[in-house]
Amino acid sequence: xxxxxxxxxxxxxxxxxxxxxxxxxxxxxxxxxxxxxxxxxxxxxxxxxxxxxxxxxxxxxxxxxxxxxxxxxxxxxxxxxxxxxxxxxxxxxxxxxxxxxxxxxxxxxxxxxxxxxxxxxxxxxxxxxxxxxxxxxxxxxxxxxxxxxxxxxxxxxxxxxxxxxxxxxxxxxxxxxxxxxxxxxxxxxxxxxxxxxxxxxxxxxxxxxxxxxxxxxxxxxxxxxxxxxxxxxxxxxxxxxxxxxxxxxxxxxxxxxxxxxx
Amino acid sequence: xxxxxxxxxxxxxxxxxxxxxxxxxxxxxxxxxxxxxxxxxxxxxxxxxxxxxxxxxxxxxxxxxxxxxxxxxxxxxxxxxxxxxxxxxxxxxxxxxxxxxxxxxxxxxxxxxxxxxxxxxxxxxxxxxxxxxxxxxxxxxxxxxxxxxxxxxxxxxxxxxxxxxxxxxxxxxxxxxxxxxxxxxxxxxxxxxxxxxxxxxxxxxxxxxxxxxxxxxxxxxxxxxxxxxxxxxxxxxxxxxxxxxxxxxxxxxxxxxxxxxxxxxxxxxxxxxxxxxxxxxxxxxxxxxxxxxxxxxxxxxxxxxxxxxxxxxxxxxxxxxxxxxxxxxxxxxxxxxxxxxxxxxxxxxxxxxxxxxxxxxxxxxxxxxxxxxxxxxxxxxxxxxxxxxxxxxxxxxxxxxxxxxxxxxxxxxxxxxxxxxxxxxxxxxxxxxxxxxx
Numbered sequence: 001x002x003x004x005x006x007x008x009x010x011x012x013x014x015x016x017x018x019x020x021x022x023x024x025x026x027x028x029x030x031x032x033x034x035x036x037x038x039x040x041x042x043x044x045x046x047x048x049x050x051x052x053x054x055x056x057x058x059x060x061x062x063x064x065x066x067x068x069x070x071x072x073x074x075x076x077x078x079x080x081x082x083x084x085x086x087x088x089x090x091x092x093x094x095x096x097x098x099x100x101x102x103x104x105x106x107x108x109x110x111x112x113x114x115x116x117x118x119x120x121x122x123x124x125x126x127x128x129x130x131x132x133x134x135x136x137x138x139x140x141x142x143x144x145x146x147x148x149x150x151x152x153x154x155x156x157x158x159x160x161x162x163x164x165x166x167x168x169x170x171x172x173x174x175x176x177x178x179x180x181x182x183x184x185x186x187x188x189x190x191x192x193x194x195x196x197x198x199x200x201x202x203x204x205x206x207x208x209x210x211x212x213x214x215x216x217x218x219x220x221x222x223x224x225x226x227x228x229x230x231x232x233x234x235x236x237x238x239x240x241x242x243x244x245x246x247x248x249x250x251x252x253x254x255x256x257x258x259x260x261x262x
Numbered sequence: 263x264x265x266x267x268x269x270x271x272x273x274x275x276x277x278x279x280x281x282x283x284x285x286x287x288x289x290x291x292x293x294x295x296x297x298x299x300x301x302x303x304x305x306x307x308x309x310x311x312x313x314x315x316x317x318x319x320x321x322x323x324x325x326x327x328x329x330x331x332x333x334x335x336x337x338x339x340x341x342x343x344x345x346x347x348x349x350x351x352x353x354x355x356x357x358x359x360x361x362x363x364x365x366x367x368x369x370x371x372x373x374x375x376x377x378x379x380x381x382x383x384x385x386x387x388x389x390x391x392x393x394x395x396x397x398x399x400x401x402x403x404x405x406x407x408x409x410x411x412x413x414x415x416x417x418x419x420x421x422x423x424x425x426x427x428x429x430x431x432x433x434x435x436x437x438x439x440x441x442x443x444x445x446x447x448x449x450x451x452x453x454x455x456x457x458x459x460x461x462x463x464x465x466x467x468x469x470x471x472x473x474x475x476x477x478x479x480x481x482x483x484x485x486x487x488x489x490x491x492x493x494x495x496x497x498x499x500x501x502x503x504x505x506x507x508x509x510x511x512x513x514x515x516x517x518x519x520x521x522x523x524x525x526x527x528x529x530x531x532x533x534x535x536x537x538x539x540x541x542x543x544x545x546x547x548x549x550x551x552x553x554x555x556x557x558x559x560x561x562x563x564x565x566x567x568x569x570x571x572x573x574x575x576x577x578x579x580x581x582x583x584x585x586x587x588x589x590x591x592x593x594x595x596x597x598x599x600x601x602x603x604x605x606x607x608x609x610x611x612x613x614x615x616x617x618x619x620x621x622x623x624x625x626x627x628x629x630x631x632x633x634x635x636x637x638x639x640x641x642x643x644x645x646x647x648x649x650x651x652x653x654x655x656x657x658x659x660x661x662x663x664x665x666x667x668x669x670x671x672x673x674x675x676x677x678x679x680x681x682x683x684x685x686x687x688x689x690x691x692x693x694x695x696x697x698x699x700x
Contacts, residue, residue: 050658051654051657051658074657074658075657075661078658078659079660083658086658090649092656093673095672095676103669104656107659107660107661107662107665
């Protein structure tokens with residue numbers, strides 16, 4: 001059974017349709033890159049999969065691990081192993097990163113029927129995870145993302161991912177605004193977390209990130225549809241020829257092609 | 263029977279109580295004269311109505327419509343362990359406990375007070391320390407404030423705190439006013455006097471709490487004087503019973519280079535009004551007035567502050583935050599007066615409110631009157647709701663809706679809670695904030 005099956009997914013914000021029939025299948029162990037120009041709907045796809053109530057799903061279905069994902073509240077999705085690394089991580093002044101991470105970790109443990117852990121045990125776990133994303137332990141005492149630089153925010157997203165160990169991670173433009181060193185650290189973190197039983201969807205505008213996180217499949221999104229799918233070479237071709245190369249053509253065969261991993 | 267010029271039928275029920283008190287009053291004659299003058303003033307003023315600008319958003323009729331019995335004799339039965347929820351887990355503090363308005367020595371902890379620190383109960387101090395209590399009534403203004411006048415007419419007990427010049431207190435003083443079920447339909451008029459000597463430093467916590475849900479009225483007045491260079495951290499914890507009425511007025515007078523730091527925390531009572539007034543009466547002083555109120559159900563809680571910059575080169579900082587749920591109603595009115603001579607005044611006032619429901623209501627009114635021309639005064643008020651983006655962010659990490667909302671509610675209050683310098687209080691209030699809206 002595939003981990004994720006998206007069929008004919010349509011969604012809008014207010015009156016504006018953004019996703020117009022997305023088909024995508026993701027199996028365990030795979031990395032999929034979703035690329036596309038600005039406004040193509042790639043971030044919306046990420047938000048819809050995480051359950052952001054600001055987006056209204058108007059058609060299609062999403063099956064996650066055999067279950068209807070669209071019926072699940074955002075927190076239930078997270079507890080079931082879905083993780084969205086935000087393009088714009090939210091600042092929450094007043095709530096410490098340590099408290100936030102432990103609360104999230106314990107909520108997910110509770111959902112799995114595991115015991116909650118105390119702050120001391122959690123500190124041990126954190127040491128290892130912080131090292132993975134090369135973060136200073138001082139940031140645990142700081143408020144969630146508050147006053148963090150762009151790079152720190154993105155690393156904090158990957159830190160959360162490392163702590164929560166998702167089965168399906170969705171990285172929404174995690175590379176935007178990162179210098180090459182930060183990009184490498186973030187990508188290393190993602191690669192270390194890769195396992196045969198989990199999957200990753202990398203949403204990005206640029207091919208650059210895919211030098212570090214090498215995808216099994218690349219999909220090109222435009223106007224809320226997947227126009228072209230292929231292997232990792234597709235990203236290089238896009239880099240070379242630009243998005244116009246895909247978007248100016250007709251979306252022939254998009255449906256079938258998008259089921260690359262099926 | 264005394265005849266007073268009656269203008270208000272609500273005042274009449276207080277006449278009998280005043281006559282009764284007068285007939286058995288053992289306080290010094292100057293106090294008796296002040297009582298009489300204050301009662302006459304109260305009778306003339308009557309309970310404030312919403313036509314009074316200072317009471318525009320708060321109706322006192324739930325209080326005026328009741329006939330309260332004056333609680334002046336010792337009453338009640340409160341056990342030490344019942345006080346535990348209200349002592350912030352800090353048993354070592356110097357503590358004066360008052361039960362239903364009267365000092366309860368057996369529940370108090372006056373331990374070994376450092377040299378230069380005197381704690382007295384007012385009921386004894388009238389006769390035992392007349393030279394100290396002669397300042398009672400000098401720092402508060404019963405001529406304009408009806409509830410202060412009512413307090414002056416009926417005041418009987420309370421705490422008299424004296425910190426001598428140069429003394430830095432090693433731990434807080436806690437004045438814990440507790441009511442129990444026997445306070446039902448009763449009224450209490452606690453009167454406190456806090457005097458901090460030159461360059462002395464102290465922390466005083468005033469708590470108003472209840473072990474029952476009885477309906478009663480607390481009408482407290484606290485007078486504070488800070489001598490040159492003195493610092494007082496003054497916390498007020500209003501955690502009255504759910505059906506209680508609570509009115510309290512703090513009036514502080516600050517000499518040069520003194521610093522008054524007030525934190526007003528209010529979560530209790532059905533109808534509450536808190537007044538914190540301070541006058542910067544010497545150069546180089548500072549006043550910091552912070553507050554946090556959290557309401558739900560049908561609670562009404564009104565907070566009025568007044569900072570008078572009477573001398574040059576003083577600063578004032580004010581941050582009041584309200585969190586309102588259900589059909590509750592909050593009021594904030596922050597007055598800042600800058601006298602013509604008070605040049606180089608530096609004042610900043612902020613009021614922020616978080617509304618957790620569509621039916622909660624806040625009235626906020628900054629009121630700056632500036633008569634000097636070389637000053638820096640700012641004010642700002644915001645009213646908001648839970649940030650949906652932040653809520654989704656927390657939920658996307660597996661945190662359930664209820665905990666996510668509580669965390670964001672806590673986060674809203676975090677900056678004002680961080681100003682609390684007494685760790686035991688800060689931790690306790692942080693927990694109360696997290697648990698308030700479950």
